[in-house]
Amino acid sequence: MKHEELLQNAIGMIGDDLIDDADRKPRRPIIIRWSAVACACLAVIIGLTAILRGPKTPIEPWIPTGEPWRPVLGSNVSEMSLSATQIHKLFGVNDGGSNQYITVYAPSIEYLGILPIPTAEFLPIYQNQYLDASKQALKSFIRKYLGKGKELSGVKSSHYEIDESKHSWNKYATEYKAGVKGESGYKELDFIASNNLLYMTYFPQDPETGQRKRIQIGGEYVSILSTDTDEQILEKLLANFAYWNSFFGKNYSQVKIVRSYSHDGLGSLYIYLYDEEHSAFPKNFDEHFMQPPMSSEYLCMTFRVSMGNNGAYAWGTAKDEAFLVQVSPYETIRDWQNYYSIDGKARMLSLDEAEELLAKGYVFGSHSCKLCMAEQKKVDFTKYDAVSFEYVHGENGMVVPFYTFYKHLGASEYDESGIIQEYAKTYVPAVEIEGLEEYFDMQTEKHK
Secondary structure, X not given: OOHHHHHHHHHHOOOHHHHHHHHHOOOOOHHHHOHHHHHHHHHHHHHHOOOOOOOOOOOOOEOOOOOOOOOOOOOOXXXXXXXXXXXXXXXXXXXXXXXOOEEEEEOOHHHOOOOOOOOOOEEEEEEEOOOOOOHHHHHHHHHHHHHHHHHHHOOOOOOOOEEEEEOOOOOOOEEEEEEEEOOOOOEEEEEEEEOOEEEEEEOOEOOOOOOEOOOEEOOEEOEEEOOOOHHHHHHHHHXXXXXXXXXXXXXXXXXXXXXXXXXXXXXXXXXXXXXXXXXXXXXXXXXXXXXXXXXXXXEEEEEEOOOOOOOOOOOOOOOOEEEEEEEEEEEEOOOHHHHEEEEEEEEEOOHHHHHHHHHHOOOEOOEEOHHHHHHOOOXXXXXXXXXXXXXXXXXXXXXXXXXXXXXXXXXXXXXXXXXXXXXXXXXXXXXXXXXHHHHHHHHHHHOO
16 A cells, blocks of 8 residues: 555544534544554655655765656757856845855754755756736635635634735735634634735634734644654644644645744744645745645645744743644645746756855855945855755746755854754855856955
């Protein structure tokens, strides 16, 4: 029996009677009741998580192994030239400059989402058209999920109005939003059409303060610890996955876990339930770096330790406990293959060639001013700790592959536990780029 079938069988063991019972009375969380199922299936479902694990203390640079992504390029795809001035726009650099690196945080290298490097002679260069979202598609999506949203939240109103605005991340595409308010007057259900995605967000709020609340199942909060491994999370939440599958009428058999860390600890943890579909895109293709699956539909469960800019809410719990605060069904408006077009192909640089560019300082970090560039601590990447690969999306719609090199800087000074580590992450083009030497000579002159 396939791994997916075993997980589906485990998920299918939770029926409507259990879901109805969970809504009727408080009880021990269904996560605990079905932990035996999780344990029995654990050896099978561990392989379904998308974050790859490597050595915790690599002596040599960590070059991830595993089945690499191999791009599919038709015979009609022609070779194209890319210039350094095109590339720097991917990082928001116009008249300014680019830092040597950005800073990222995680407990260890293995939590940085590092994936295998592609094996190819040429890599595709994509173009995102930033097409306007569909207002009609949003209306259909609302009709499909409004009933479930009301059942989930207890909101009685069905009234909504669709507002039109520009996408928050860029000014090129139109998005649509509709909200439904609860009895407190606060909006508790959001329906959004943005770029290629349609989704509903349920976020319970305190009727007196308007602050976010934690989601309860059967009178019990759903939580994990920020220190939990993927395997421990799967063991704890297998029955909870079944609950949401059954609630929304889905049968997703795969699980993907993505963490987002700040300088002082885990900020958010996203769990995606989905069915894997054939895709011509690598797993780390997502433009917002939260890496949801490139699937036509999925469920997203969001766990957070803290909310908003003021830190953790007064939940009376340990700092490292992350609670379920948001559940969202997602669907795509268009097939991903139609949403991202292939502009052309460029010769892929080998890792040795990328290391030569790294040694020369031909790297990209983020848009920066002269003062910020001068103040950034210098990092020697020639003895890097890990290397990976990802596509970078620019506001101009261009999507280009890069090697990403990581250098461990030490423990974060803002984390009292000493668990969170600080890493410098820099980008080196993974394909041939014209004019790199001239471009970085110009950057040196500009920021003396």
